[in-house]
Amino acid sequence: MFDYASAAVEAALAAGASYSDARYVEGRDEFIQVMNGGIETLNRSEAAGVGVRALVGSSWGFFATADTDPASLREAGRKAVDIARASAAAPGVPMPLADVPVVEADWETPVEESPLEVSLTDKVDMLLRVSTTMQGVDGVRLARASLGAWDTHKWFVSSPGSKIHQHIVETGGGFDATAIGEHETQRRSFPQSFGQFETGGFETVRRWDYEGNAGRIAEEAVALLGAADCPEGEKTLILEASQLALQIHESVGHAIELDRILGWEAAFAGTSHLELAKLGKHRYGSEVMNITADATLPGALGTFGYDDEGTPAQRVPIVDHGLWVGVLSGRDSASIAGLPPGGMVRGDGYNRLPMVRMTNVGLLPGASSLEEMIAATSDGVLMSTNRSWSIDDKRLNFQFGCEIGWEIKDGELGRMIKNPTYTGITPKFWAQLDMLGGESEWVHWGTPNCGKGQPMQVAHTGHSASPGRFAEVRVGVRG
Amino acid sequence: MKNAEQIASRVIELVGDRAEAEAVATVGTAALTRFANSFIHQNVAEDTAGVRVRVAVDRKVAALTGNRVDDEALTRLVDDVIEAAKLQPVDEDWPGIAPPAAVPTVDHADASTRDATPAQRAETVKAFIDAGDGLSAAGFCDTDFESVAFANTLGQRASGQVTRATIDGIHQTGESAGSAHQTSVRFADLDGTAAGELAADRARRGMKAFDLKPGEYEVVLAPECVATMAIFMGFYGFNAKAYQEGGSFVEIGASQFDPRIAITDDPMSPDALGLAFDAEGTPKRTLDLVRAGVTKALVHDRRTALKEGTESTGHAFADASVGPITAGLVIGSGADGVQDMIASVDRGLYVATFNYCRILDPKSQVVTGLTRNGTFMIENGRITGGVTNMRFTQSFVQALGPGRVLGVGDDLRYADSEFGAGVVRAPSLHLAGWNFTGGAEG
Numbered sequence: 001m002f003d004y005a006s007a008a009v010e011a012a013l014a015a016g017a018s019y020s021d022a023r024y025v026e027g028r029d030e031f032i033q034v035m036n037g038g039i040e041t042l043n044r045s046e047a048a049g050v051g052v053r054a055l056v057g058s059s060w061g062f063f064a065t066a067d068t069d070p071a072s073l074r075e076a077g078r079k080a081v082d083i084a085r086a087s088a089a090a091p092g093v094p095m096p097l098a099d100v101p102v103v104e105a106d107w108e109t110p111v112e113e114s115p116l117e118v119s120l121t122d123k124v125d126m127l128l129r130v131s132t133t134m135q136g137v138d139g140v141r142l143a144r145a146s147l148g149a150w151d152t153h154k155w156f157v158s159s160p161g162s163k164i165h166q167h168i169v170e171t172g173g174g175f176d177a178t179a180i181g182e183h184e185t186q187r188r189s190f191p192q193s194f195g196q197f198e199t200g201g202f203e204t205v206r207r208w209d210y211e212g213n214a215g216r217i218a219e220e221a222v223a224l225l226g227a228a229d230c231p232e233g234e235k236t237l238i239l240e241a242s243q244l245a246l247q248i249h250e251s252v253g254h255a256i257e258l259d260r261i262l263g264w265e266a267a268f269a270g271t272s273h274l275e276l277a278k279l280g281k282h283r284y285g286s287e288v289m290n291i292t293a294d295a296t297l298p299g300a301l302g303t304f305g306y307d308d309e310g311t312p313a314q315r316v317p318i319v320d321h322g323l324w325v326g327v328l329s330g331r332d333s334a335s336i337a338g339l340p341p342g343g344m345v346r347g348d349g350y351n352r353l354p355m356v357r358m359t360n361v362g363l364l365p366g367a368s369s370l371e372e373m374i375a376a377t378s379d380g381v382l383m384s385t386n387r388s389w390s391i392d393d394k395r396l397n398f399q400f401g402c403e404i405g406w407e408i409k410d411g412e413l414g415r416m417i418k419n420p421t422y423t424g425i426t427p428k429f430w431a432q433l434d435m436l437g438g439e440s441e442w443v444h445w446g447t448p449n450c451g452k453g454q455p456m457q458v459a460h461t462g463h464s465a466s467p468g469r470f471a472e473v474r475v476g477v478r479g
Numbered sequence: 480m481k482n483a484e485q486i487a488s489r490v491i492e493l494v495g496d497r498a499e500a501e502a503v504a505t506v507g508t509a510a511l512t513r514f515a516n517s518f519i520h521q522n523v524a525e526d527t528a529g530v531r532v533r534v535a536v537d538r539k540v541a542a543l544t545g546n547r548v549d550d551e552a553l554t555r556l557v558d559d560v561i562e563a564a565k566l567q568p569v570d571e572d573w574p575g576i577a578p579p580a581a582v583p584t585v586d587h588a589d590a591s592t593r594d595a596t597p598a599q600r601a602e603t604v605k606a607f608i609d610a611g612d613g614l615s616a617a618g619f620c621d622t623d624f625e626s627v628a629f630a631n632t633l634g635q636r637a638s639g640q641v642t643r644a645t646i647d648g649i650h651q652t653g654e655s656a657g658s659a660h661q662t663s664v665r666f667a668d669l670d671g672t673a674a675g676e677l678a679a680d681r682a683r684r685g686m687k688a689f690d691l692k693p694g695e696y697e698v699v700l701a702p703e704c705v706a707t708m709a710i711f712m713g714f715y716g717f718n719a720k721a722y723q724e725g726g727s728f729v730e731i732g733a734s735q736f737d738p739r740i741a742i743t744d745d746p747m748s749p750d751a752l753g754l755a756f757d758a759e760g761t762p763k764r765t766l767d768l769v770r771a772g773v774t775k776a777l778v779h780d781r782r783t784a785l786k787e788g789t790e791s792t793g794h795a796f797a798d799a800s801v802g803p804i805t806a807g808l809v810i811g812s813g814a815d816g817v818q819d820m821i822a823s824v825d826r827g828l829y830v831a832t833f834n835y836c837r838i839l840d841p842k843s844q845v846v847t848g849l850t851r852n853g854t855f856m857i858e859n860g861r862i863t864g865g866v867t868n869m870r871f872t873q874s875f876v877q878a879l880g881p882g883r884v885l886g887v888g889d890d891l892r893y894a895d896s897e898f899g900a901g902v903v904r905a906p907s908l909h910l911a912g913w914n915f916t917g918g919a920e921g
Contacts (some may be wrong), residue, residue, distance in 0.1 A: 096581065
């Protein structure tokens with residue numbers, strides 16, 4: 001399979017590229033969804049092809065084809081160069097590339113139980129049992145459960161001589177119950193919104209005990225219809241770990257992408273409030289805040305052996321006791337910034353240009369616990385499980401909604417509340433982080449739907465988090 | 480095998496009498512030229528080919544998608560999907576595949592788009608950049624071509640070709656940004672200079688922006704904002720699956736909107752982008768969803784139509800779990816000029832685009848999002864300066880409710896949204912109030 005990629009790279013070099021690389025990718029995936037005790041979707045897909053990247057002057061040219069005929073592969077390499085060359089109509093300065101070692105390697109996700117080899121009947125039956133359990137709770141209108149898996153082989157070849165094969169397996173799923181009132185809908189999800197996905201096999205799904213949690217989740221969805229609305233005002237806010245993971249994704253993970261900081265994503269995804277000149281000086285948050293981008297974490301969704309430029313997976317410090325110290329980068333962006341390449345460039349399938357993506361951008365565990373945080377709070381709100389998320393193009397002004405909340409009064413958890421929302425400004429918010437759960441509550445949450453780029457690319461990213469407490473946050477924003 | 484009709488027909492032939500089956504085959508090209516910091520930094524293209532097969536074996540249903548279209552791959556695809564279906568429980572709501580029906584002939588394809596070269600896209604980008612006269616430009620120009628064919632085991636056959644071309648970008652002054660967008664079936668329609676001039680004008684007018692106190696303000700919304708509203712109402716509201724599940728705001732026959740509001744789904748218009756048939760092979764229909772403020776209809780696929788005792792409107796989406804999706808939303812235009820609408824505002828805001836909108840509750844259509852790339856104060860009938868981006872939390876349906884629409888623009892066009900180009904045609908709207916819940920500082 002390396003030959004497919006090599007043919008395209010050789011053609012690109014012969015056509016005048018200063019550098020070229022190519023990936024031949026074979027991917028299979030499966031998505032199963034049941035609703036109200038019946039199957040709603042069984043979709044499987046397979047895709048294979050070559051994407052070749054050629055650097056000419058200041059621009060990348062990229063061409064993708066599913067046709068692996070040798071002549072087509074050579075033509076793909078030539079087209080990548082022609083496309084890059086056309087960019088000279090609006091040229092910039094030549095794009096430099098940071099050095100990475102030339103390697104020949106093979107890497108694969110450790111898997112106990114291949115998700116695509118578990119029988120369809122077993123998977124569907126499990127989802128039907130979960131859905132039926134939720135339907136058994138009076139007031140539940142929609143009882144949905146789903147499983148998904150991706151099984152991807154990549155063969156990477158670069159013009160300096162790297163040859164890397166990787167086999168990456170990602171598995172996950174989840175379920176949710178929806179209760180519908182006269183003028184509102186209320187939903188509860190497990191393990192988190194959009195499901196929980198990890199690298200690994202079907203064993204990752206079995207660990208979450210879907211069936212043991214289905215009844216509780218359904219009851220909470222129904223109870224929310226009769227719950228009081230989230231109070232308005234400034235409160236102490238405790239975030240359950242999966243919501244804190246999304247908070248990290250949106251207000252840290254995207255902000256530290258070097259392509260955004262350099263303005264390359266300005267028109268669509270946006271830029272960043274961070275200025276490169278302040279790297280190592282800017283205070284991102286409180287002393288409790290320690291963030292790493294770690295593509296080596298076993299089992300986390302953003303884990304791999306090498307990125308799609310052939311750079312080895314790394315653990316990179318991002319925030320050290322509140323101080324901003326690192327970025328997410330690729331060979332081009334790192335070189336421009338004068339930083340070592342972070343190995344954080346990935347493409348969505350064979351037919352997308354690799355770009356800077358989060359790996360596992362997570363908050364290292366603290367010394368507290370959810371129980372201790374509640375006990376130490378006199379007037380606050382605990383919010384759990386994301387329901388909505390919105391943040392501006394500089395990753396500063398955000399508003400999140402959660403599925404469920406509980407009031408906290410004088411150190412004790414009080415009544416359930418619905419429609420909990422909170423809003424804030426990134427550095428102010430993170431400066432107010434004063435307590436963080438420990439290792440026993442630390443989970444490698446996965447985000448399987450991170451959108452970025454044009455054409456749009458969807459990445460799978462990881463965000464380790466435990467519960468965290470924030471002082472004086474505006475909650476209860478309403479329309 | 481590079482012909483979509485051949486691929487779809489071959490799949491149905493391979494299924495034989497083993498199952499009910501439908502196949503959608505797509506062959507095409509997609510190319511996108513991307514620029515930032517006023518130079519082209521990413522320039523991509525691909526040849527696309529794919530086929531989606533859905534089968535039902537004794538009402539047991541499965542679907543499989545692949546991008547290998549040689550005979551060996553198609554044979555394996557068909558065998559695999561039939562075997563997968565046999566392992567499924569019976570789908571009690573399976574509506575069956577579509578019977579043969581004539582599909583209207585529409586021409587939504589253009590040779591200038593299909594054959595556009597990297598050099599032509601780069602020239603359009605250069606024109607956009609140059610129009611900023613030194614401002615920092617970012618955006619993209621893309622051209623897509625697809626040839627799509629449908630076939631099923633009841634004999635339904637349909638095929639068509641579609642193209643889309645877009646120039647979309649911003650100019651930045653260092654303290655402000657302005658955006659512009661053009662989409663057409665025809666690449667030749669794109670005017671990079673005009674788009675660049677509009678973006679640059681908005682950027683320059685937005686300089687020295689100030690923070691405005693949150694609250695309810697009268698607004699004039701540009702077509703990009705209105706398109707975003709339409710997408711939320713289409714996905715969560717006019718979708719019959721959402722309605723049947725109880726999550727839709729729609730009340731058929733009720734005056735849910737201002738009498739000035741008309742919403743149609745018009746995939747057959749000469750200006751529309753898209754095919755004349757849906758993912759189930761059903762011919763698309765033009766629908767009045769809202770007429771004179773009264774909600775009139777939902778869009779259906781075969782499954783939702785069966786439940787409702789009606790017929791599919793031709794809005795099936797490939798992923799049936801999403802439900803039927805509007806295919807060519809048009810918010811009806813009015814007779815009001817944008818400048819006239821601005822002139823009638825004593826104190827309010829003009830908003831060019833919304834950004835990062837997310838639904839808080841689909842039934843009430845409460846959405847939070849931000850303004851971006853052009854937010855301006857209107858005082859005494861004229862724009863008096865830029866305002867920093869603001870957050871809103873607002874029910875889209877309530878904002879368009881009876882008595883809330885003060886003007887409907889005469890500037891109907893394809894408008895961008897964060898959900899993609901070429902999805903909605905919309906005019907500017909003048910609304911009595913919009914609930915801004917936060918400013919730049921929260």
